[in-house]
Every structure is written in structure tokens, then in C-alpha cells.
Amino acid sequence: MSITNCKIHDLPKVEDRRGNLTFIEQEHHIPFQIRRVYWIYDVPGGQIRGGHAFKQQDEFIVALSGSFDVVVNDGEEIQTFSLNRSYYGLYIPNGIWRHMENFSTNAVALVISSTYFDETDYIRNFNDYRQWLKVAKK
Numbered sequence: 001m002s003i004t005n006c007k008i009h010d011l012p013k014v015e016d017r018r019g020n021l022t023f024i025e026q027e028h029h030i031p032f033q034i035r036r037v038y039w040i041y042d043v044p045g046g047q048i049r050g051g052h053a054f055k056q057q058d059e060f061i062v063a064l065s066g067s068f069d070v071v072v073n074d075g076e077e078i079q080t081f082s083l084n085r086s087y088y089g090l091y092i093p094n095g096i097w098r099h100m101e102n103f104s105t106n107a108v109a110l111v112i113s114s115t116y117f118d119e120t121d122y123i124r125n126f127n128d129y130r131q132w133l134k135v136a137k138k
């Protein structure tokens with residue numbers, strides 16, 4: 001449950017004068033089994049997404065287009081990762097509070113998840129997160 005475990009991963013980049021190509025392979029580039037992929041797009045200027053933690057879900061976030069910031073918080077420290085290249089991915093293990101902000105026009109956030117969608121896996125209130133951490137860290 002420490003933000004020191006949140007890491008930017010370099011993804012393969014196949015450069016080509018016809019346009020570049022990047023790919024992701026489960027377990028080679030992402031340290032978990034992929035169960036779900038979703039993407040966030042058409043974000044109006046100034047909007048914030050996220051603002052929660054997951055009890056089980058690990059995730060990997062890529063700025064497929066445009067840019068945005070991912071702010072991670074483990075209840076003790078806060079770190080901001082600026083994603084602005086489609087060949088970088090941010091790994092966030094479970095148990096980390098996070099939100100996304102500063103979306104550029106036409107930004108697309110690809111999120112690769114280790115779990116199927118499950119609303120009960122969310123902690124949506126920061127005080128609840130703090131309480132959950134006390135138990136989870138025991």
C-alpha cells in the first residue's frame with residue numbers, strides 16, 4: 001500500500017515512417033492477468049476522474065492520446081505522474097488512492113485492469129480509505 005510501488009513502464013515502440021506502433025502483452029509488460037480494459041475520453045476541460053481506491057484491482061494506465069496527470073496517494077505521501085506519451089504506462093497496485101486531472105483536449109486514458117468490474121471493490125470516500133488502510137496494513 002505504498003506509492004513507491006507505482007511505476008512508469010516503458011512499452012515497446014516500433015517506429016515507422018508510416019506511423020508508430022506500441023503493444024502490450026500480458027505478463028511481459030503488465031505484471032498481472034488482464035481481465036478488463038476500459039477507456040476514458042471526451043473529458044471536458046477541468047474535470048477530475050477517479051477519486052477512489054481499489055481493494056483488489058491492480059491497474060495500468062496509458063495516455064493513448066493527449067495528456068493528463070494521475071495523482072496517487074497512499075495516505076502518507078502524494079505523487080503526480082504526468083502521462084503524455086502512448087508508449088509509457090503507469091502501474092498502480094491495489095490499495096492506492098488515485099485521481100486523474102488536467103486532461104488535455106482529445107485525451108484518451110486507457111485503463112487495463114486485473115479485475116472484472118465490481119462496485120464493491122471501490123473505496124470512494126477518503127476517510128473510509130484511511131480506516132481501510134489501518135486494517136489492511138495489520
Ligand code: TYD
Nearest residue numbers: 036037038040048049050051052116117119
Ligand atoms: P468510475 O470508475 O467511478 O469512474 P472514474 O474513476 O473514472 O471517475 O466509473 C464511473 C461509472 O461507470 C460508475 O457508475 C461505474 C461504471 N463503470 C462500469 O460500469 N464498468 C467499468 O468497467 C467501469 C470502470 C465503470
